[in-house]
Amino acid sequence: MSASKPLPGIRSVGCRLGLLAPSLLVPLLLVSTAQASPLDTFQVHGFLSQALVITDDNNMFGDSSDSGGSWDYTELGINASIRPTENLLLAAQALSRRAGEVDNGSVELDYGIVDWQMLSDRDRTFGIQVGRFKNPFGFYNQTRDVAFTRPSILLPQSIYFDRTRSLGLSADGVSLYHEERIDNGVIHAQLGVGQAQVDDDVEEVLGLDVLPGSFDADTSAVGQVRYEHDGGRMVFAVSAASVKADYDSPGAFPGDGKLDFQPWIFSAQYNAELWSLTAEYALRDVSLTGFDAFEDNENQGESWYVQYRRRFLDDWRWLVRYDSLVNDRDDRNGTDYEREGRGPAHSQYANDWTFGLQWQPHSRVMLAGEYHYVDGTAWLPVQDNPDPEDTERRWNMWLFQLSLRF
């Protein structure tokens, strides 16, 4: 048979949309005409999720405690990638995220990188990424907005908090990665240096949004070492970061200051054919120093969760998780916080029982539902709950989500 006949059955797992090549890619295509056909490596992928959030008390992503709940949780992303030469990868993703008062759905560059794999052989890979890269925080941060890569509709909020998500999301700078393939295992190390995203969410959560100044991101660093044993049957990771930002105060009040955020995350996962067990533990050092308006404030927060997930009937999964967060290890119950008149004690911790169900009737479609019983409001978005005194300590939440991808 003719080997050169067109092969209509071939497509990438996503779509090849050569005609839609964004203009930024065009110059690169022109300079690399010597290549066989880099256009063959062009890929476009995307995802879309819409959720309904219902709470009895407190608001999560919109007015979820009103009758009928909130539809204000939408994620939409589209990315493109191309390999102009064998060891070069260009990739960028645009993201629109609407999440109550936390995110308004404006389109942002989620990542945009040039990835040069300098060394790649049987035993190791070494490369460098330049641009905006996603921070390797714990197991889920790099693809936290893609429902298909999440075990549940909401990631464990103690570690992947949505209310100050900009802090850990991505950085603009340079990232080096090294992958060492050893007998029946892979060690993956990554170190990135650059400017973190410090958006309004940080000021809102720290209560500085009412003041005239704002944060400017300073040089930050993030690193992760991950070991995957036996094709991912066991995975262990340690992630650490140092995120710094300077507060620029136009007047004398509250004065210039510094924010320093240093999280450590320890992660472990066991994957069997039909179930997986995941646990992560995090310590977060947060300090606000130098402000004239208030005393220097340093504390250490602690987070952990344990999650069991099981597959059944081929395309169904259920999940149970216990997730715990304290803002200040020296004041686990928030009693000091309340006594000092800073707000209710229950705003300083959150213990969350989650029961979830996912159904994937098609590889591109997922339906999910979950229930949360939460004691405490430490990760409740302040943007959706402006007055902490109006929050309830114990609350229930139901979420339903439809997700698509290509």
Next chain:
Amino acid sequence: MRRLSLRLLFCIWTVLISGGLASTAAWGKTADEVVVISHPGLALNELDRDTLRAIFAMRLRTWPSGQGAEVYVLASDDPVHATFVKEWLSVYPHQLQLAWDRIVFSGTGQAPHRVRSQQDMIDTVATTPGAIGYIEREYLDERVQAIARD
């Protein structure tokens, strides 16, 4: 009475066990022997499991010669895919799918090329330099190179 409850327990146990087996069996008809194939110009004819994992997880983008690796796969719910993934890579299809999703949506790599059938697979691998894929042995012919386990 005790006998009855024992029998009932046994029944429940049997249902649970057979349910578990059924869901495992539904994973895929036992496909014929699956062979890994490459473009005939590829300058190697055997690969160890760790390298195959890295190639099919889309983490190793080039062959030792520096040539780009073009990875071809069948649909994730295809029984031949399930057999290949389990027998050659010793992982589960859903794990591999998650690895691809994480790479594709974090900008750290690309998805493999998907073909609709084993006939498409061999036709494409035979004509694409640097290509690697897999088929059942009955589809194998001299246009492609069969890769041995190192």
